[in-house]
Amino acid sequence: MSKFQFPESIKSRPVYGTLEPRGDVAYLLVADAEGAEAIYDLATAGAHVARNAHIIYLPNETGDKYTGMLQALNPAQLYIGPSYEAALSRIQRVLSNARMGLQVCLSGTEGLMGKALIEVSAAGIPHSAVQFEHSGSVARRMQCVHCKGITENVSTDPFVCSHCGLNLFVRDHYSRRLAAFQGVCIDAEDPGNVPDPVELYS
Amino acid sequence: MNTTTKPSGSGAQKMDVIVEAVTPLNDLVTRFDFKRANGEDFPTFSGGAHTVIEMQDGDRVRLNPYSLMSDPVQTASYSISVRRDDEGRGGSLFMHNHVKVGDRMRLSTPVNLFCLDLRAKKHIFVAGGIGITPFLGMIAQLERTQGRWELHYSGRSRALASYAEQLTRQHGSKVHIYFDDQSQTIDIDGLLSGQPLGSHLYVCGPAGMISWVLGRAADSAWPSDSVHSEEFLAPQSGEPFQVRLCQSDKTIEVGAHESLLEAIERAGVAAPYLCRGGACGQCETTVLEYDGEFQHRDHWLEDAEHASGKKIMPCVSRFVGKTLVLDR
Numbered sequence: 001m002s003k004f005q006f007p008e009s010i011k012s013r014p015v016y017g018t019l020e021p022r023g024d025v026a027y028l029l030v031a032d033a034e035g036a037e038a039i040y041d042l043a044t045a046g047a048h049v050a051r052n053a054h055i056i057y058l059p060n061e062t063g064d065k066y067t068g069m070l071q072a073l074n075p076a077q078l079y080i081g082p083s084y085e086a087a088l089s090r091i092q093r094v095l096s097n098a099r100m101g102l103q104v105c106l107s108g109t110e111g112l113m114g115k116a117l118i119e120v121s122a123a124g125i126p127h128s129a130v131q132f133e134h135s136g137s138v139a140r141r142m143q144c145v146h147c148k149g150i151t152e153n154v155s156t157d158p159f160v161c162s163h164c165g166l167n168l169f170v171r172d173h174y175s176r177r178l179a180a181f182q183g184v185c186i187d188a189e190d191p192g193n194v195p196d197p198v199e200l201y202s
Numbered sequence: 203m204n205t206t207t208k209p210s211g212s213g214a215q216k217m218d219v220i221v222e223a224v225t226p227l228n229d230l231v232t233r234f235d236f237k238r239a240n241g242e243d244f245p246t247f248s249g250g251a252h253t254v255i256e257m258q259d260g261d262r263v264r265l266n267p268y269s270l271m272s273d274p275v276q277t278a279s280y281s282i283s284v285r286r287d288d289e290g291r292g293g294s295l296f297m298h299n300h301v302k303v304g305d306r307m308r309l310s311t312p313v314n315l316f317c318l319d320l321r322a323k324k325h326i327f328v329a330g331g332i333g334i335t336p337f338l339g340m341i342a343q344l345e346r347t348q349g350r351w352e353l354h355y356s357g358r359s360r361a362l363a364s365y366a367e368q369l370t371r372q373h374g375s376k377v378h379i380y381f382d383d384q385s386q387t388i389d390i391d392g393l394l395s396g397q398p399l400g401s402h403l404y405v406c407g408p409a410g411m412i413s414w415v416l417g418r419a420a421d422s423a424w425p426s427d428s429v430h431s432e433e434f435l436a437p438q439s440g441e442p443f444q445v446r447l448c449q450s451d452k453t454i455e456v457g458a459h460e461s462l463l464e465a466i467e468r469a470g471v472a473a474p475y476l477c478r479g480g481a482c483g484q485c486e487t488t489v490l491e492y493d494g495e496f497q498h499r500d501h502w503l504e505d506a507e508h509a510s511g512k513k514i515m516p517c518v519s520r521f522v523g524k525t526l527v528l529d530r
């Protein structure tokens with residue numbers, strides 16, 4: 001099992017739970033990579049979930065490892081796509097057609113869950129009503145607080161901003177609006193004095 | 203903040219007002235319109251706000267909260283609608299029987315514990331009886347901003363459903379009226395299941411109606427943060443009891459027909475309050491010592507806090523027993 005226990009941190013840092021079946025209502029399930037396992041567990045825990053579910057799944061680097069498992073759930077709709085950008089218009093359309101009562105469950109990497117939550121919130125579902133389960137990579141979507149550029153899949157601390165090239169310290173300070181953690185210049189006072197990058201949570 | 207509002211020890215600031223009109227609407231409900239005594243405008247408010255009206259009833263001061271039901275941007279006057287409660291403690295009867303055009307009274311500045319969630323894609327209002335009043339201000343506000351809304355309003359009968367006719371005339375198909383005496387009821391499950399994502403539900407009315415609607419919304423998998431309700435509780439009468447106010451070094455007697463908060467105020471102790479109806483949390487008071495049983499009635503404290511014996515909301519809750527010592 002690829003479940004990772006994040007250490008306790010500041011209040012800003014999102015915490016994730018375990019997906020649980022709720023009522024016999026419509027479900028929108030968005031997952032990437034190992035997040036498929038959370039969907040499988042959810043559908044196993046609640047027999048009514050799959051027949052009510054629109055699953056949007058982005059295998060990314062896991063390829064077809066989990067796709068057969070999701071097909072076997074026989075969900076109402078299953079979309080398997082190459083990227084979040086490719087899936088975005090589908091997510092937006094599902095939300096625009098949905099009625100109150102829709103259950104949204106997000107699973108997989110923090111970047112995917114955070115970006116999907118932006119759409120879900122914009123559609124009017126309070127974030128407190130959305131379920132999350134983290135699985136897979138602990139790499140982060142980071143915003144450089146200096147140039148505001150976003151660097152995806154950051155797995156080391158510090159890292160180099162992919163936009164402005166500053167050396168950034170990985171903070172737990174999170175923005176739900178941007179779906180990104182904040183990266184702050186680590187050598188501002190003493191340019192060039194940059195600690196060696198270490199893997200996050202190593 | 204308007205500089206001519208008077209600060210007072212507790213509660214929101216007070217404004218001197220003159221009763222401009224008293225308009226009976228039906229057998230139970232009368233509307234009161236007020237203007238500022240100093241000739242100035244009232245502050246604007248947000249739909250759903252209430253004011254606490256101060257009634258000088260002989261040597262007794264009554265303070266009752268009422269929803270503001272006028273258009274929030276009409277600053278020349280404020281309006282409230284008061285339902286006569288013959289079984290109540292007398293505030294509404296005082297308004298109905300004694301308040302006349304030209305009388306001077308005091309109103310608090312508006313306080314809103316039941317505001318619109320402006321992120322909503324659509325606002326759905328469910329009102330029962332006099333619970334219609336906060337929605338009148340909300341509707342006026344949304345009409346001005348082209349907000350999307352619909353109202354489901356149930357009243358006892360055509361005659362007693364205050365403002366039903368006016369609402370239907372002004373807003374047509376957005377307004378759905380149900381009369382109990384014609385056995386018309388709100389199809390709550392149908393209503394809840396058909397709403398677009400991003401809708402918010404607001405309910406105001408009798409306690410039974412509120413818990414019914416909240417329960418059906420939860421069963422329909424509506425997010426709890428998309429559902430809002432307001433119920434002002436009136437303090438209930440009960441056995442008199444004695445209270446020790448530790449900070450003020452006073453021992454007071456709470457009468458059968460007054461609230462603990464009123465008794466504290468009568469003793470000259472300035473206790474914080476806003477809504478006086480168990481909803482806002484402002485009057486939360488620490489219990490230092492007790493020997494007896496609490497009669498908790500508020501909507502503020504959690505069940506665990508009620509059970510802990512460490513907190514009481516003096517605006518609506520009472521006590522039966524030998525000793526009660528408050529940190530006040």
